[in-house]
Amino acid sequence: xxxxxxxxxxxxxxxxxxxxxxxxxxxxxxxxxxxxxxxxxxxxxxxxxxxxxxxxxxxxxxxxxxxxxxxxxxxxxxxxxxxxxxxxxxxxxxxxxxxxxxxxxxxxxxxxxxxxxxxxxxxxxxxxxxxxxxxxxxxxxxxxxxxxxxxxxxxxxxxxxxxxxxxxxxxxxxxxxxxxxxxxxxxxxxxxxxxxxxxxxxxxxxxxxxxxxxxxxxxxxxxxxxxxxxxxxxxxxxxxxxxxxxxxxxxxxxxxxxxxxxxxxxxxxxxxxxxxxxxxxxxxxxxxxxxxxxxxxxxxxxxxxxxxxxxxxxxxxxxxxxxxxxxxxxxxxxxxxxxxxxxxxx
Numbered sequence: 622x623x624x625x626x627x628x629x630x631x632x633x634x635x636x637x638x639x640x641x642x643x644x645x646x647x648x649x650x651x652x653x654x655x656x657x658x659x660x661x662x663x664x665x666x667x668x669x670x671x672x673x674x675x676x677x678x679x680x681x682x683x684x685x686x687x688x689x690x691x692x693x694x695x696x697x698x699x700x701x702x703x704x705x706x707x708x709x710x711x712x713x714x715x716x717x718x719x720x721x722x723x724x725x726x727x728x729x730x731x732x733x734x735x736x737x738x739x740x741x742x743x744x745x746x747x748x749x750x751x752x753x754x755x756x757x758x759x760x761x762x763x764x765x766x767x768x769x770x771x772x773x774x775x776x777x778x779x780x781x782x783x784x785x786x787x788x789x790x791x792x793x794x795x796x797x798x799x800x801x802x803x804x805x806x807x808x809x810x811x812x813x814x815x816x817x818x819x820x821x822x823x824x825x826x827x828x829x830x831x832x833x834x835x836x837x838x839x840x841x842x843x844x845x846x847x848x849x850x851x852x853x854x855x856x857x858x859x860x861x862x863x864x865x866x867x868x869x870x871x872x873x874x875x876x877x878x879x880x881x882x883x884x885x886x887x888x889x890x891x892x893x894x895x896x897x898x899x900x901x902x903x904x905x906x907x908x909x910x911x912x913x914x915x916x917x918x919x920x921x922x923x924x925x926x927x928x929x930x931x932x933x934x935x936x937x938x939x940x941x942x943x944x945x946x947x948x949x950x951x952x953x954x955x956x957x958x959x960x961x962x963x964x965x966x967x
Contacts, residue, residue, distance in 0.1 A: 623697045623720045625690060628728035632686040635732025641682070642763025646773035650677035650757055650781075653774075657781035660875045661789055665933060667940075669792035674785070675742075675755040682735040685758050688743050689731045695747035696809050697723050739765060740780040742787040746805055749798035755788055757781075769889040775880045779890070782875055786868040794940045804857050859949045863939055866920025870928060870936075919952040926955035938962050 654677035662668055680688075739761050744753040757780065766773050791797050876883045927936040938945050951958040 622702070623694070623727065624724035625694065626724075627721060628690055628724035628731070629686065631725050631728030632690065632732035632735060633683060635729055636682040636686060636735040639733075639736030640764055641736075641760035642765070642767050644679070644681070644759030644763050646766075647757060647759040647762045647777060648679045650679055650777075653677075653777050653781045654755065654785065657778070657785040658789070660879065661782060661785050661871055664875055665786070665789065665871060666937060667789035667793040669789065670795055671792065674788045674792055675753050677755045677757060677781075679759045680756050681760060682758060685738060685741070685756060686731050686735045688754060688756060689734070690727065692743060692745045693727060695745065696805065697727055699809060737761060740784040742784050742791065744791070744798065747802050749802045753788070753791065755784060757784075769886070771886060771889065775882075775886060778880055779872065779876060779886060782872045783868050786871045787864070790864060790867065790940075796942060797940075800943055801860075804853065804860075808853065808857070855949050856946070859952055860943075860946055862920030862949075862952060863923065863946060864920075866922070866924040867936070867939070869921040870924035873925075874928075923947060923952045923955060923958075927959065930955065931959060935959070 654674075658674060735758070738758050740755075740757045742753060743756055745751045757777075762773070762776065762780065765771065766776055769776065873883070873887070876887075880886060924936055939947070945962050947958045951961070
């Protein structure tokens, strides 16, 4: 099993290395969250199938780390057990050691992200029925106001639009969470975990910055998928690109009317997002499918292009079912996707 106590200590240590800001302006979240829900639902037509969305919570980095590590337990514990199984007679020793190394790696990734995530619609990926949470990391929002030279109110409104869009995606499309859980479960079951590779070259706990730098670049490189899973991996990447691209499209479509000087804030956020963060980013790292920023940009361009040709109703065809999702190739060919799915031009 993964050493989750060690993971938490590593994450807390790395998070503490990163600068933070004043959390006070980001404690009152009911009004901005309710406003964002009304705006996003009005534009997209998405509504939660099970009633109200989770209550927006202002959290510190420690609370975000606890939530993120809890969400990934079901992914990494089987990986540690598999490492022990691959080690033969030394399985018991290797299992304990693999659990420690995976704990260090998961903690390092979570700790780095804990210093950057602004908001997150969070849920245990492998448990579609578990309650979701809507988290806003107040010290990171405070720091972002300083680094982006932004006012607290428009920044919070901007982040709320993005996270509420994800909340309405997963809360309003019944098949999304079970589908994502199934895809991740199949991929992690196919991981080819090499104990030798797992232990090679790991920096020590006394070099937290070096550990962060390595994991930002490589992720959990020891977790490898075989070539037979390439098509499934590509499909999941396209799926994630659409989730993000849809939220980005909605932010711009609504933000143009409710956020002053949107182009400047958008440009500042794009500079900050050169290193993507959030729940999906964490899972990309953990299962070795580290998507590049270009694919997220493709997701937004795809969504913008569909709405331009077929309106938001045309884009909402992606929520009909998994087969309506674009492939990686279709992300770059909007017309091909429209023709395949029968989305009528507006």
